[in-house]
Amino acid sequence: xxxxxxxxxxxxxxxxxxxxxxxxxxxxxxxxxxxxxxxxxxxxxxxxxxxxxxxxxxxxxxxxxxxxxxxxxxxxxxxxxxxxxxxxxxxxxxxxxxxxxxxxxxxxxxxxxxxxxxxxxxxxxxxxxxxxxxxxxxxxxxxxxxxxxxxxxxxxxxxxxxxxxxxxxxxxxxxxxxxxxxxxxxxxxxxxxxxxxxxxxxxxxxxxxxxxxxxxxxxxxxxxxxxxxxxxxxxxxxxxxxxxxxxxxxxxxxxxxxxxxxxxxxxxxxxxxxxxxxxxxxxxxxxxxxxxxxxxxxxxxxxxxxxxxxxxxxxxxxxxxxxxxxxxxxxxxxxxxxxxxxxxxxxxxxxxxxxxxxxx
Numbered sequence: 350x351x352x353x354x355x356x357x358x359x360x361x362x363x364x365x366x367x368x369x370x371x372x373x374x375x376x377x378x379x380x381x382x383x384x385x386x387x388x389x390x391x392x393x394x395x396x397x398x399x400x401x402x403x404x405x406x407x408x409x410x411x412x413x414x415x416x417x418x419x420x421x422x423x424x425x426x427x428x429x430x431x432x433x434x435x436x437x438x439x440x441x442x443x444x445x446x447x448x449x450x451x452x453x454x455x456x457x458x459x460x461x462x463x464x465x466x467x468x469x470x471x472x473x474x475x476x477x478x479x480x481x482x483x484x485x486x487x488x489x490x491x492x493x494x495x496x497x498x499x500x501x502x503x504x505x506x507x508x509x510x511x512x513x514x515x516x517x518x519x520x521x522x523x524x525x526x527x528x529x530x531x532x533x534x535x536x537x538x539x540x541x542x543x544x545x546x547x548x549x550x551x552x553x554x555x556x557x558x559x560x561x562x563x564x565x566x567x568x569x570x571x572x573x574x575x576x577x578x579x580x581x582x583x584x585x586x587x588x589x590x591x592x593x594x595x596x597x598x599x600x601x602x603x604x605x606x607x608x609x610x611x612x613x614x615x616x617x618x619x620x621x622x623x624x625x626x627x628x629x630x631x632x633x634x635x636x637x638x639x640x641x642x643x644x645x646x647x648x649x650x651x652x653x654x655x656x657x658x659x660x661x662x663x664x665x666x667x668x669x670x671x672x673x674x675x676x677x678x679x680x681x682x683x684x685x686x687x688x689x690x691x692x693x694x695x696x697x698x699x700x701x702x703x704x705x706x707x708x709x
Contacts, residue, residue, distance in 0.1 A: 445473035558624035565599020573701030
């Protein structure tokens with residue numbers, strides 16, 4: 350509980366600090382994900398060409414990543430970037446596509462806040478950066494649930510187009526821990542083989558499946574590695590399912606997010622448990638006990654954060670209330686978590702990228 354409380358307190362302090370100062374620069378050498386204080390970074394280059402390259406096989410484009418160090422000197426690092434992703438990469442869906450940044454090894458890089466980074470994902474705002482902040486908070490929630498989760502760093506991004514020498518207005522983005530780093534931090538390796546959810550570690554899977562239910566996210570599957578990564582001690586050990594990419598969660602409530610049509614759901618604010626069928630409800634006992642244990646910490650991530658407005662804060666508290674009312678009511682819990690066993694339901698529908706597959 351001490352670690353959980355400290356994690357929550359750190360988030361709350363940083364939310365307050367950001368609201369007062371706008372942003373605070375990170376100290377070089379401290380490690381990008383060892384510090385949760387948001388920083389401001391500038392991406393310079395032919396930004397229009399980079400953002401417009403949304404082909405299925407997009408190309409890398411040279412850029413410079415810069416930020417101000419504590420001594421007010423500018424640190425500039427050579428890199429290249431390309432668009433990535435699926436839904437958010439499509440022009441019709443999002444104003445800015447997510448990026449993959451590949452740093453050029455140099456003395457400057459090794460002495461910067463990006464010193465341990467090679468390739469790193471950058472989440473860009475799809476339709477307003479309020480939703481970026483909301484998604485970042487979901488990553489913080491998942492960090493409370495398990496250390497086998499991706500660390501996320503909130504940043505302020507300035508795009509500076511070298512063709513016009515003009516810089517745009519800053520907006521929020523998220524830097525995501527690279528998967529091999531997240532695995533290594535937990536003493537694990539990446540696993541890429543395709544498996545069924547029943548073939549993953551049971552309790553960690555249930556913890557993650559219930560987390561996805563908590564946040565109202567149905568956009569994931571183990572079978573198709575849809576917003577799921579697998580970590581294991583080695584290739585012979587049962588892997589653990591690790592979730593990421595939460596912009597389609599009801600807790601984020603992005604205007605573009607809709608459940609897959611085949612799920613027969615009205616909106617992302619309607620919860621649907623997407624774990625596999627298990628008729629032994631006792632397996633959920635330690636999971637429910639854990640979520641009750643961290644209940645105050647989960648609420649506090651939102652109630653104590655000044656980066657979100659009061660309307661969203663109240664709606665989030667209500668959404669969380671509904672989750673806890675369900676898991677603490679045996680009848681409701683059984684109805685919701687036995688849904689995958691319903692042959693007449695949509696529990697057999699598996700989300701696979703942009704496609705929806707049926708498990709036969």
